[in-house]
Amino acid sequence: xxxxxxxxxxxxxxxxxxxxxxxxxxxxxxxxxxxxxxxxxxxxxxxxxxxxxxxxxxxxxxxxxxxxxxxxxxxxxxxxxxxxxxxxxxxxxxxxxxxxxxxxxxxxxxxxxxxxxxxxxxxxxxxxxxxxxxxxxxxxxxxxxxxxxxxxxxxxxxxxxxxxxxxxxxxxxxxxxxxxxxxxxxxxxxxxxxxxxxxxxxxxxxxxxxxxxxxxxxxxxxxxxxxxxxxxxxxxxxxxxxxxxxxxxxxxxxxxxxxxxxxxxxxxxxxxxxxxxxxxxxxxxxxxxxxxxxxxxxxxxxxxxxxxxxxxxxxxxxxxxxxxxxxxxxxxxxxxxxxxxxxxxxxxxxxxxxxxxxxxxxxxxxxxxxxxxxxxxxxxxxxxxxxxxxxxxxxxxxxxxxxxxxxxxxxxxxxxxxxxxxxxxxxxxxxxxxxxxxxxxxxxxxxxxxxxxxxxxxxxxxxxxxxxxxxxxxxxxxxxxxxxxxxxxxxxxxxxxxxxxxxxxxxxxxxxxxxxxxxxxxxxxxxxxxxxxxxxxxx
Amino acid sequence: xxxxxxxxxxxxxxxxxxxxxxxxxxxxxxxxxxxxxxxxxxxxxxxxxxxxxxxxxxxxxxxxxxxxxxxxxxxxxxxxxxxxxxxxxxxxxxxxxxxxxxxxxxxxxxx
Numbered sequence: 326x327x328x329x330x331x332x333x334x335x336x337x338x339x340x341x342x343x344x345x346x347x348x349x350x351x352x353x354x355x356x357x358x359x360x361x362x363x364x365x366x367x368x369x370x371x372x373x374x375x376x377x378x379x380x381x382x383x384x385x386x387x388x389x390x391x392x393x394x395x396x397x398x399x400x401x402x403x404x405x406x407x408x409x410x411x412x413x414x415x416x417x418x419x420x421x422x423x424x425x426x427x428x429x430x431x432x433x434x435x436x437x438x439x440x441x442x443x444x445x446x447x448x449x450x451x452x453x454x455x456x457x458x459x460x461x462x463x464x465x466x467x468x469x470x471x472x473x474x475x476x477x478x479x480x481x482x483x484x485x486x487x488x489x490x491x492x493x494x495x496x497x498x499x500x501x502x503x504x505x506x507x508x509x510x511x512x513x514x515x516x517x518x519x520x521x522x523x524x525x526x527x528x529x530x531x532x533x534x535x536x537x538x539x540x541x542x543x544x545x546x547x548x549x550x551x552x553x554x555x556x557x558x559x560x561x562x563x564x565x566x567x568x569x570x571x572x573x574x575x576x577x578x579x580x581x582x583x584x585x586x587x588x589x590x591x592x593x594x595x596x597x598x599x600x601x602x603x604x605x606x607x608x609x610x611x612x613x614x615x616x617x618x619x620x621x622x623x624x625x626x627x628x629x630x631x632x633x634x635x636x637x638x639x640x641x642x643x644x645x646x647x648x649x650x651x652x653x654x655x656x657x658x659x660x661x662x663x664x665x666x667x668x669x670x671x672x673x674x675x676x677x678x679x680x681x682x683x684x685x686x687x688x689x690x691x692x693x694x695x696x697x698x699x700x701x702x703x704x705x706x707x708x709x710x711x712x713x714x715x716x717x718x719x720x721x722x723x724x725x726x727x728x729x730x731x732x733x734x735x736x737x738x739x740x741x742x743x744x745x746x747x748x749x750x751x752x753x754x755x756x757x758x759x760x761x762x763x764x765x766x767x768x769x770x771x772x773x774x775x776x777x778x779x780x781x782x783x784x785x786x787x788x789x790x791x792x793x794x795x796x797x798x799x800x801x802x803x804x805x806x807x808x809x810x811x812x813x814x815x816x817x818x819x820x821x822x823x824x825x826x827x828x829x830x831x832x833x834x835x836x837x838x839x840x841x842x843x844x845x846x847x848x849x850x851x852x853x854x855x856x857x858x859x860x861x862x863x864x
Numbered sequence: 865x866x867x868x869x870x871x872x873x874x875x876x877x878x879x880x881x882x883x884x885x886x887x888x889x890x891x892x893x894x895x896x897x898x899x900x901x902x903x904x905x906x907x908x909x910x911x912x913x914x915x916x917x918x919x920x921x922x923x924x925x926x927x928x929x930x931x932x933x934x935x936x937x938x939x940x941x942x943x944x945x946x947x948x949x950x951x952x953x954x955x956x957x958x959x960x961x962x963x964x965x966x967x968x969x970x971x972x973x974x975x
Contacts (some may be wrong), residue, residue, distance in 0.1 A: 511902035518909035
């Protein structure tokens with residue numbers, strides 16, 4: 326093993342480096358005497374810096390995904406097995422960066438006034454470093470990196486949840502968030518230390534290979550359980566979900582939006598990667614245990630989705646309603662992640678990462694749209710209560726129609742992306758013979774109809790207190806428009822989105838050209854990939 | 865002679881104390897101290913496993929002694945400090961609003 330790092334490996338982290346550079350600039354530039362006046366005058370320069378950094382990260386990850394400009398996704402893990410910059414990770418990063426970019430636009434045109442100009446640099450550096458941590462979560466293949474990525478995503482989130490120091494709600498939300506986060510990350514670390522003790526390595530792939538060769542052990546179960554606690558906290562899985570509605574209600578609305586999608590996208594990508602790795606390298610004697618772990622994860626998903634949908638019934642605050650809705654959607658995604666190893670009929674995890682990518686795209690669009698409309702309404706009326714939606718159609722027809730579309734898509738109405746996301750999930754679950762997951766998905770979708778319809782009913786039938794026309798800035802029309810476009814593009818052209826997701830769901834160990842280091846130990850056991858268009862890893 | 869099992873017992877005791885502290889304390893700083901105990905239990909595990917199980921194994925294979933566990937422990941120490949800094953800032957902010965850091969008082973957001 327060489328000690329030095331080739332530049333080609335460093336270049337694969339170009340998106341993260343863009344964000345890191347912007348974080349450094351945001352922290353240092355405002356204290357440099359020549360620039361201080363500029364950053365003290367308005368939020369403009371900081372917002373521009375964030376937009377440029379996120380756009381650069383987005384473009385470089387798209388370029389790597391498409392293989393443009395000499396960039397490409399490496400066929401092996403980089404930085405001595407710390408990170409996998411494979412198409413799956415890059416696709417999730419594209420979603421995270423595009424989403425964060427739109428969240429910054431949302432912040433710019435709604436709630437920016439509530440942040441003092443002197444705090445602008447801190448705010449932007451926290452958002453960017455949060456996005457950096459979340460994108461690392463999508464790439465991590467080493468337990469140390471998993472820990473660092475989860476903490477790098479969590480620490481800025483704690484601070485952002487309490488960023489508005491004037492409000493009591495915000496301080497309470499961040500207190501709950503940091504305590505639950507610290508406790509769950511400590512429990513996760515204890516599990517990870519057990520994994521290290523049993524396997525002597527922190528790399529996920531060798532651990533999975535050793536597991537296949539040596540069978541299950543108590544240490545592995547403790548380790549996987551710890552890992553699930555850490556990821557489950559980020560995903561707000563039951564029973565560590567209760568921070569989610571409180572933080573979503575207490576935090577400023579753009580932070581709520583950011584946490585609801587970007588943070589969960591990174592966490593679900595990490596969960597899928599762990600499950601895929603464990604399943605991909607499994608052997609005969611470990612299959613039963615992996616099916617058990619997968620079924621457990623699937624069950625957690627079912628409980629999470631059901632809990633989210635039931636608790637959403639009684640909500641009167643739109644952010645809280647959307648928080649429970651996001652818990653339910655995280656539950657659906659956890660169900661799919663469980664499916665990866667719950668149904669290993671030929672000792673191979675089903676290749677379902679594409680369905681998850683599809684769902685993440687749809688989920689990002691519809692959640693962003695719903696929160697954007699909620700942000701505009703909250704800004705105009707000064708309240709987040711559902712009653713403010715009365716007569717929204719008379720005050721701004723576009724917002725009302727858009728909100729209706731987002732809510733119906735979250736429910737899973739045909740013609741919208743949400744429908745096809747759930748159909749893909751249900752189809753794959755049925756195909757793998759997991760009828761109980763299909764049943765849970767269908768029952769939950771029916772449950773959720775009521776609370777998604779509630780705001781629509783209020784919008785249509787309830788008489789508003791005033792019919793003052795709501796003014797919306799062009800940037801907000803842009804954000805809502807992009808989300809609508811996403812919801813209907815995935816809803817009306819589901820096959821093209823699916824094809825895109827299938828082309829970009831390969832992980833490092835299912836990719837055709839592997840370096841020798843990772844494949845040598847795969848020699849024992851039949852290893853084949855069922856991914857369409859992916860060559861078999863044939864030894 | 866003191867071996868791996870002694871260290872693992874120590875870490876299990878630390879872990880148990882930490883979890884008990886997290887579950888029973890009502891003071892936010894008390895909970896944070898419980899978290900630190902659990903983190904240090906993980907640290908003891910990592911360092912002991914590294915010393916007794918894996919450093920010698922990699923020397924026997926002709927490689928340099930493995931330091932993965934030591935490195936992990938270093939990162940945990942650094943991040944625990946960062947976490948404490950953020951958590952204490954948040955507690956201070958909470959105190960400014962509620963004049964207490966008793967988590968029983970954090971009851972505004974419910975439902």
